[in-house]
Amino acid sequence: MIRLFLGASALALASSPALAHDPDFSVERLSTHVRTMSDDWFEGRAPGTPGEDKTVAYLSGAFAAAGLQPGGDLRADGSRKWTQDVILARSTMVDTPLLEMNIGGEDVMLTQNEELAIRAPINGEAQVELQDVELVFVGYGTHAPERGWSDYKDQDLAGKVLVMLVNDPDFEGGEGDFGGPEMTYYGRWTYKYEEAARRGAAGVLVIHETEPASYPWGVVANGNDQTFDIVRENPGAAHSGMQGWMHLDLAERVFAAAGTSYAAAKAAAQRKDFQPMALGATIDATLLARQEQIAAKNVVGMLPGSERPDEYVVFTAHHDHLGLVEDPAEEGDAVYNGALDNATGTAALIEQARAFAEVGGAKRSLVFLAVGAEEKGLLGSKYYAANPLYPLGKTVGVLNTDSLGVFGPASDFSISGTARLGLLDLLVEEGEALGRSFAPDPRPEAGGFFRSDHFAFAQVGVPAVSYRSGQQLTEGGAARATELAREYVANHYHQASDEWSSDWRFDGIAADLTLIHRVGERLANGTMWPNWAVGSEFRALRDASADERD
Structure with a gap:
């Protein structure tokens, strides 16, 4: 087991009990969300387009159906919208x-x-x-x-x-x-x-x-x-x-x-x-x-905490993709559907929200943040980090899902990059309880730590990880996972062919959600404040906001 020796934080992680009962994540709902959001009707979900408008409407409805409350920008009457305007230059x-x-x-x-x-x-x-x-x-x-x-x-x-x-x-x-x-x-x-x-x-x-x-x-x-x-x-x-x-x-x-x-x-x-x-x-x-300037959208739902509503656990995923193909005749397709990237992570966000809503939330507030304009440079998450709806100093941590595995369960899991922080300790511990081992990022040279929305939160000191599905597939092991990953990157990543497939397995994503849920539940019902490891470039930023948490 990896231990970072973060002091009281690490001790709090080690002493927290595991869940007695895990949610039953529906593979059918996960598949339906991915198939829907990656349909041509959504026009590739690019920011500032009718496709984004359709995506925002779908996510707002899905969050409401899952049992969330609007958590976005404030209206004049003090109520909140489902969205946060993300003002961008285009x-x-x-x-x-x-x-x-x-x-x-x-x-x-x-x-x-x-x-x-x-x-x-x-x-x-x-x-x-x-x-x-x-x-x-x-x-x-x-x-x-x-x-x-x-x-x-x-x-x-x-x-x-x-x-x-x-x-x-x-x-x-x-x-x-x-x-x-x-x-x-x-x-x-x-x-x-x-x-x-x-x-x-x-x-x-x-x-x-x-x-x-x-x-x-x-x-x-x-x-x-x-x-x-x-x-x-x-x-x-x-x-x-x-x-x-x-x-x-x-x-x-x-x-x-x-x-x-x-x-x-x-x-x-x-x-x-x-x-x-x-x-x-x-x-x-x-x-x-x-x-010109446009207002892209983050979609925000929340569950207020029952005991410490001014402390926040944040779940994130980006809802956008690349939009319409510039030359459909050349590509043979008119839409960058973005099924794996990142309808999978967004579907996971919706179903994670449902799981928490069904048990009435938690002691701390839970924020479910579907960010836009990720493909344009993490701009939705950067905007939130610069204009937070909820105080960053009182944000316990961020759990991001981006491009989850669609080829079945794995006996391991990972995160993007090799950052060391208390959230990783917690993931490792809960993973072991589920019989899953932590495997380091298999391709750290690809710079995955800087390429997903958790990085925008890390840059302002908030402990944040981007969860990655495992490589040791139950069927085919690491060799099959490597082969499939290479084929996806070579032929489908940011291509019009990233489309939902009836061959995809969503039971692996359901298993990933169980692990993430256990971590989220311990954060949301506990009193811990995870930090970055000693020596991390982000630790001083986190420590600077310590007074807000006293």
Whole structure:
């Protein structure tokens, strides 16, 4: 058993009794929710669309039928809505980007979503125009002074287009200054965009490789016609004018023309003495976009606590997906249905709510938060964390469900990433009581910790985990689970083919819900306040709100 020795918190976890009776989670209801929300009628559930409106109506009705009360924004009369408005900036391409590079003296016209995948500009400008802008290779695009590492070497690269690698310098070799193969936040493309903008870059292009990115080119080539962000006073300070991805084939051509090879440049970037390298190439780009603000929606239901209603246990899942396919004729389908990602987690949220409502709630208040705009950068959860409906300092913890397993029960379970916190101790203990063992994230190099909604809560100090279904399948074991996972990522993740299947097994999700419910019940009826492990970057944030819990 994993023990973090968190002091009184860990002792409280160890002494709490297990449930005498587990809820009976209905596989039929779970399947129906997933099949319904991933139907074409919901139009892919994208934020700010009629598909989101339909999704919000479905979830509000499902929460009400499960026995919840509205828990969203306050009305003038003091009552609450079912929703929280999530005010976002939206940028929509109004024409296909014009893209051309000069590579080794040759002008090369480029096609959007083939050689480059450029996102609709979200720097606040309706038109972005780049002319003969120099490309500079900046390694992994990382500035990490606490690790003695900077790919920028204090060079002034303002006004350049910065070309960089995805993931961390440790990905290839498995060890080094970034702690081994597990991705740090420096490895996420979101960080790389942020750092480039801080340095005044005119643009940033992340070179795509399937293994270090953890998804194929088709994923980054989808959905670039719209980009979303939280509303910022100065969006240009957070976003370069041009942000996107470069296909590996194009990258190899650019580096060859520069007198080196992509492999050699990547090897150089894995050393601390790496220096930014001018690539002898330039880019012309014209991006036209419509800028506006929209109100996406979080859907919120709650059960007030019977004894400590001002303390909150939060369950989360994202309800959104990618919307409609840009070119249905090319894809052969018109809708990104998002069945596994994340109708499964949202269905679990509804049925978890029903289970608690049927026993009359708990001593602490329970909040069921279906967040929107996750696929646009965790924006629904980021908005809630910045504008909480219920105090973050009095939030006991967050249990997130995202893309649960649909291939039957497993004897193990996991969480996204390798964070250490009291919630994990509790999951491990309750898992053992159910005969299930904890298995570390099988792919920490994919950066799963930073890719789901619990991360937005972690960033403000709230203990939060994203639950992952197990790999040791009862039928077929880890080998079958690995094969199925690889097939899903390669062929269905963020593709129009992520659709409900009659072959899917929902008894595994029901078993996952039993484990999550036991953890939620102990949090909701106990007095514990889980924390992050000593040494966690999030612990100081949690400790800073300790007075609110005294």
